[in-house]
Amino acid sequence: xxxxxxxxxxxxxxxxxxxxxxxxxxxxxxxxxxxxxxxxxxxxxxxxxxxxxxxxxxxxxxxxxxxxxxxxxxxxxxxxxxxxxxxxxxxxxxxxxxxxxxxxxxxxxxxxxxxxxxxxxxxxxxxxxxxxxxxxxxxxxxxxxxxxxxxxxxxxxxxxxxxxxxxxxxxxxxxxxxxxxxxxxxxxxxxxxxxxxxxxxxxxxxxxxxxxxxxxxxxxxxxxxxxxxxxxxxxxxxxxxxxxxxxxxxxxxxxxxxxxxxxxxxxxxxxxxxxxxxxxxxxxxxxxxxxxxxxxxxxxxxxxxxxxxxxxxxxxxxxxxxxxxxxxxxxxxxxxxxxxxxxxxxxxxxxxxxxxxxxxxxxxxxxxxxxxxxxxxxxxxxxxxxxxxxxxxxxxxxxxxxxxxxxxxxxxxxxxxxxxxxxxxxxxxxxxxxxxxxxxxxxxxxxxxxxxxxxxxxxxxxxxxxxxxxxxxxxxxxxxxxxxxxxxxxxxxxxx
Ligand SMILES: *Cc1c(COP(=O)(O)O)cnc(C)c1O
Numbered sequence: 108x109x110x111x112x113x114x115x116x117x118x119x120x121x122x123x124x125x126x127x128x129x130x131x132x133x134x135x136x137x138x139x140x141x142x143x144x145x146x147x148x149x150x151x152x153x154x155x156x157x158x159x160x161x162x163x164x165x166x167x168x169x170x171x172x173x174x175x176x177x178x179x180x181x182x183x184x185x186x187x188x189x190x191x192x193x194x195x196x197x198x199x200x201x202x203x204x205x206x207x208x209x210x211x212x213x214x215x216x217x218x219x220x221x222x223x224x225x226x227x228x229x230x231x232x233x234x235x236x237x238x239x240x241x242x243x244x245x246x247x248x249x250x251x252x253x254x255x256x257x258x259x260x261x262x263x264x265x266x267x268x269x270x271x272x273x274x275x276x277x278x279x280x281x282x283x284x285x286x287x288x289x290x291x292x293x294x295x296x297x298x299x300x301x302x303x304x305x306x307x308x309x310x311x312x313x314x315x316x317x318x319x320x321x322x323x324x325x326x327x328x329x330x331x332x333x334x335x336x337x338x339x340x341x342x343x344x345x346x347x348x349x350x351x352x353x354x355x356x357x358x359x360x361x362x363x364x365x366x367x368x369x370x371x372x373x374x375x376x377x378x379x380x381x382x383x384x385x386x387x388x389x390x391x392x393x394x395x396x397x398x399x400x401x402x403x404x405x406x407x408x409x410x411x412x413x414x415x416x417x418x419x420x421x422x423x424x425x426x427x428x429x430x431x432x433x434x435x436x437x438x439x440x441x442x443x444x445x446x447x448x449x450x451x452x453x454x455x456x457x458x459x460x461x462x463x464x465x466x467x468x469x470x471x472x473x474x475x476x477x478x479x480x481x482x483x484x485x486x487x488x489x490x491x492x493x494x495x496x497x498x499x500x501x502x503x504x505x506x507x508x509x510x511x512x513x514x515x516x517x518x519x520x521x522x523x524x525x526x527x528x529x530x531x532x533x534x535x536x537x538x539x540x541x542x543x544x545x546x547x548x549x550x551x552x553x554x555x556x557x558x559x560x561x562x563x564x565x566x567x568x569x570x571x572x573x574x575x576x577x578x579x580x581x582x583x584x585x586x587x588x589x590x591x592x593x594x595x596x597x598x599x600x601x602x603x
Contacts, residue, residue, distance in 0.1 A: 108146075110124075110173030110174065111125070111142045111143060111144060111146055111170065111171055111173050112124055112125075112142070112143050112173075113125060113127070113128035113140040113141065113142060113143065113339065114140065114141060114143050114449075115134035115136055115138035115139070115140060115141075115449060116134075116138040116139045116140075116141055116438055116439060116441075116442040116449060116452050116453075117134065117136045117137055117138030117449050117452060117453040117456065118134075118136045118138065118449050118450075118453065119449055120134075120136075122143050123140075124173070124174040125171060125172045125173060125174055125175065125234075125339065126172075126174050126175070126233070126234035126237045126238060127234070127238060128140040128339050128340075129227075129230050129231055129234045129332075129338060129339060129340040130231065130234045130235060130238060130240065130244075130332060131332070132315075132331070132332045132333030132334075132335070132337065132338045133312075133315055133333060133337055133338075136453075137312075137316060137456070138438070138449065138452075138453070138456075139337050139435070139436070139438050139439055139442075140339050141339075141439050141442060141443075142171060142339075145385060145388040145389060146170035146171065146389060147389055147390045148166070148167075148170075148350070148389050148390045148391065149166075149170070150166050152353065152354070152357060152364055152365065152391075152392075153357070153364055155350060155351075155353070155354045155357075156353075156354035156355070156357040156358040157354075157358070158351075158354060159196075160188055160196060160197035160198060160347070160348075160351055161181075161184050161185065161188050161197075163347055163350055163351045163354065164184045164188065164226075164344065164347045165177075165180060165181055165184055166350070167343070167346050167347045167350055167389075168180055168184070168343060168344065168347070170389075171339070171343045171346075172230070172343065174237065175230075175233065175237075179233055182229075183226055183229040183230055183233065184226065186226075186229050187225040187226035187229060187344075188225065188226075191214055191215045191221075191225060192213045192214050192215075192221075192225075193213050193571065193572070194210075194213045197213065197351075198210060198211055198213070198222070198348045198351060198352070199213070200352055200355045200356070200528070201501065201531075202361075203495060203499040203501035203503075204495060204498055204499050204501075205518070205524075205527075206371070206511065206514060206527050206528075206529050207352070207356065207361070207526060207527065207528045207529065208501070208503065208507065208528075208529050208531040209348060209352045209528050209529065209530055209531055210531045211348060211530060211531060211532055212504075212531065212532065212533050212534040212537070214257070215257070215260045215261075215573055216253065216256045216257045216260050216286060216573060217533065217534035217536065217537045217571045217573055217574055218253040218256075218257065218428070218532060218533040218534070218537060219253070219379065219530065219531075219532040219533065220253045220254050220256075220257035220258075221257050221260070221261075222344060222345060222347075222348060223336075223340075223341040223342075223344040223345050224254070224257040224258050224260070224261040224334065224341065225257075225261055226340075226344050227258075227261060227334055227338065227340045227341055227344075228261045228262050228265045228268065230340045231244060231268070231332060231340060232244075232265060232266070232267060232268070234340075235267065240330070241328070242325070242328050242329055242330040243267055243268065243269060243328060243329050243330075244267060244268045244269070244329075244330060244331075244332050245268075245269050245270075245271065245324070245329050245330065245331050245332070245597075245601065246258065246262055246268060246269065246270040246271065246331075246332055246333065246334045247271050247273075247311050247314060247315065247331055247332075247333060247597065248270065248271070248272050248273070248311065248333065248334045248335055249272075249273050249274075249304065249307035249308040249310065249311040249335065250272055250273070250274045250279075250287075250304075250307070251274075251275070251278065251279070251304040251375060251376075251427055251428045251429075251430060251431060252274065252278070252279035252280060252283040252427050252428050253283065253428045253532075253533065253537075254334070254335065254336070255272040255274050255283075255287050255297070256283065256286040256287050256290070258270060258272060258334040259272060259287060259290040259292070259295050259297070260290070261334070262292075262294065262295070262334070263290060263291060263292030263294065263295050264292050264294065265294070268294060269294040269295075269296070269329075269600075269601070270294060270295050270296065270334070271296045271297075271298070271596075271597060271600060272287060272295075272296070272297045272298070273298050273299075273300050273307045273310065273311060273593060274287060274297070274298075274299055274300070274304075274307060275299070275300060275302060275303045275304050275306070275307055276299035276300060276301055276302075276587055277423075278303050278304055278423060278427060278430065279427055280427060280537070280538055280540075280541075281540075281555045282536075282537055282538070282539065282555065282574060282577065283427070283537065284299075285577045285580070285582075286573075286574075286577060287584065288582045288583065288584045288585075289577060289580035289581065289582060289583060290583065290584065291583065295584075296584070296586070296600045297584035297586070298584075298586045298587065298588055298593075298596055299586070299587040299588075300587070300588055300589070300590055300593065301587065301588070301589050301590065302589075302590040303421050303430075304430060304431060305417075305421065305431065305432055305433055306590045307590075307593075308335075308433065308435070309433075310590055310593040310594075311333075311335075311593070313593075313594075314331070314593060314594050314597060315331055315333065317594065320594065320598075323598075323603065324601075324603065327601070327603045329601060329603070335376075335435070336376050336378030336379075336435065336436055337378075337435050337436060341378065342378060342381065342382055342385075342436070343382075343385075345378065345379060345382035346382045346383075346385050346386045346389070349370060349382065349383050349386040349391060349393070349528070350386055350389075350391055352528045353368060353391055353392070353393075353528075356368065356526060356528075361526055362526055365392055366392060366525075366526075367392045367393065367394040367525055368392065368393060368394065368525055368526045368527065368528060369393065369394050369395040369396075369397060369514075369517075369523065369525050369526070369527040369528070370383045370393050370395075370396055370397065370527070370528050370529075370530070371397035371399060371510045371511070371513060371514040371517070371527055371528070371529045371530065372396070372397065372398060372399060372510060372529075372530045373399050373401075373426065373429055373506040373507060373509045373510040373530065373532055374398050374399055374400060374406060374429065374434070375428055375429035375430070375431040375434065376431055376434050376435050376436055377406070377434040377435065377436035377437045377440070378435075378436045379530055379532070380396055380398050381436045381437075381439055381440060383396055383530075384396055384440065384477075387477070394477075394523075394525060395477060395478070395479050395517070395523070395525075396477055396478045396479070397478075397479045397480075397481075397510070397513060397514055397517050397527070398410060398478055398479065398480040398481075398513075399480075399481065399482065399483065399509045399510040399512070399513035399514070400429065400480070400481070400482040400483075400509070400513075401422075401424045401425075401426045401429045401430070401482060401483060401485075401488065401509050402422045402424050402482065402484055402485060403421065403422050403424065403429065403430050403431060403432060404482035405417060405419070405431075405432050405434065406434060406437070406480055407480045407481055407482045409437075409480070410475060410478055410479075410480030411480065413466055413467045413468075413469070413471070413472045414464060414465070414466045414467075415437070415455075415459065415464065415465050415466075415467075416463065416464040417432040417433055417459065417463045417464070418463040418464060419432065424485055424488075424505075425485060425488060425489070425505040425538065425541040426488065426505040426506040426508075426509050426538075428506055428532070428533070429506060429509065433459070438452065438456060441455055441456075441467070441471075443474070444467060444471040444474045444475070445471065455467070479517050479521075481513040481516045481517065482509075482513065483508070483509045483512035483513055487512050488505055488508045488509050488512060488545075489508075489541070489544070489545035490512075490545070491503075491508040491509075491511050491512040491515070492505070492508045492542055492545035492546060493545050493546050495508075495511060496546050496565070496566075500566075500567070501566075502535045502542060502546070502562070502565065502566035502568070503531060503535060503542075504531070504532070504533040504534060504535040504537060504538045504542060505533075505538045505541045505542060505545075506532045506533050506538075507529065507530075507531040507532055507533065508545075510529050510530060510532075511529055514527055514529055534571055534574070535562065535566065536559055536562060536563075536570050536571055536574050537574065539555070539558050539559045539562050540555065540558060542562060543558050543561060543562050543565070546565060547565075549561065550562070556575075556577075556578045559574065559575070
């Protein structure tokens with residue numbers, strides 16, 4: 108079988124190897140890279156069920172990152188999934204009530220972004236070496252809260268790289284903001300913008316597309332890359348934990364070989380659920396992909412009607428990492444729905460940027476039958492946290508609760524009782540105020556850190572060290588800017 112290469116979702120070009128796609132992040136035509144075919148798992152599910160997280164990671168990544176040697180990949184995996192994670196099994200699976208929670212928050216920043224961002228810097232540095240790139244790599248990232256810190260933690264101190272993170276000044280939780288503002292490392296830079304996440308993301312995309320700036324950067328020995336979930340160096344590592352979760356269910360005897368399962372994912376930029384889609388295409392027996400939204404329910408509306416319409420009010424919710432109206436990774440699914448037609452995909456994306464809306468055909472909609480979409484209101488999200496806590500003692504965060512609520516809606520409306528894995532994307536301590544507020548109101552007068560102790564007592568789990576130490580950590584970043592000053596901010600930081 109010929110090695111997997113990468114093509115753009117927006118125009119027909121010569122396929123490029125994985126290392127180049129990782130380096131570029133986004134294609135020059137504005138499209139996202141997709142593999143030119145989706146490889147099939149070449150180990151049996153039974154074999155996979157005996158593997159550690161790291162071994163599973165190798166089995167998945169070797170199929171996609173075909174221009175990396177076995178030693179290179181294994182080295183990246185070993186460096187990424189080490190004792191930065193507070194659990195040796197990296198992503199534990201916990202049963203509570205009717206569902207299985209895949210805890211993806213045991214890394215350095217207590218949210219699922221660590222799963223991919225602990226390996227991306229290693230893949231990127233190696234990709235630069237492979238392609239004789241001598242420039243310093245500048246990672247430019249817009250964050251709705253969790254990506255920023257996870258990227259900062261991943262890249263801080265990584266030689267040959269600098270990282271600049273833009274976040275919506277009033278759109279992230281206190282803990283998320285403190286996590287970013289206390290980031291150490293001379294190569295890190297954090298900026299609060301006066302706008303929302305979509306403004307930050309659009310601003311970053313504009314900077315990436317600025318050819319004049321790119322030429323100026325190059326003359327000074329810099330080049331941009333992206334740590335956002337559009338980079339295949341982030342997307343592919345996220346496939347791993349779905350394969351691993353299936354293996355765990357099999358090893359525990361919760362399912363038999365080849366039994367189908369469902370997956371429920373709290374969705375924002377559509378990266379996590381797209382990884383589950385890829386896992387399914389690779390042969391993992393996933394039946395339904397349950398796409399859960401918060402009140403910013405643009406994806407629910409899309410799945411229900413075939414119209415993607417971002418022209419609506421942006422709502423700040425208690426699950427801020429899902430407060431998104433332009434789900435970037437959906438473009439990859441749209442591309443597949445067109446049957447791999449970049450021109451057609453390109454015209455949808457043009458409509459989205461010009462008119463804020465596009466409509467897919469009935470034929471394309473039939474390709475969405477494996478997805479189920481629904482959403483949870485703020486009241487439902489809080490009630491779900493409380494109900495699960497009261498029924499099982501298990502405490503989940505607000506994002507995970509959105510997925511748990513939507514899963515319950517799905518199970519009630521379909522009577523489908525297949526084992527279901529809910530992607531548990533953040534530690535409840537990261538969103539402690541909302542979580543505690545949902546369970547009881549005793550914490551409402553407490554400070555942001557005091558209430559975590561209360562939550563620890565309730566959940567009978569310890570406050571993660573990465574969050575506990577924030578209390579006394581000094582703030583190292585104070586920069587704020589207007590949306591239209593983002594480019595200037597970048598050139599100032601680089602001194603060019
Ligand atoms: C980023 C994030 C999400 C959304 O994931 P996408 O891949 O953007 O869909 C959900 N929950 C948490 C806690 C996150 O950090």
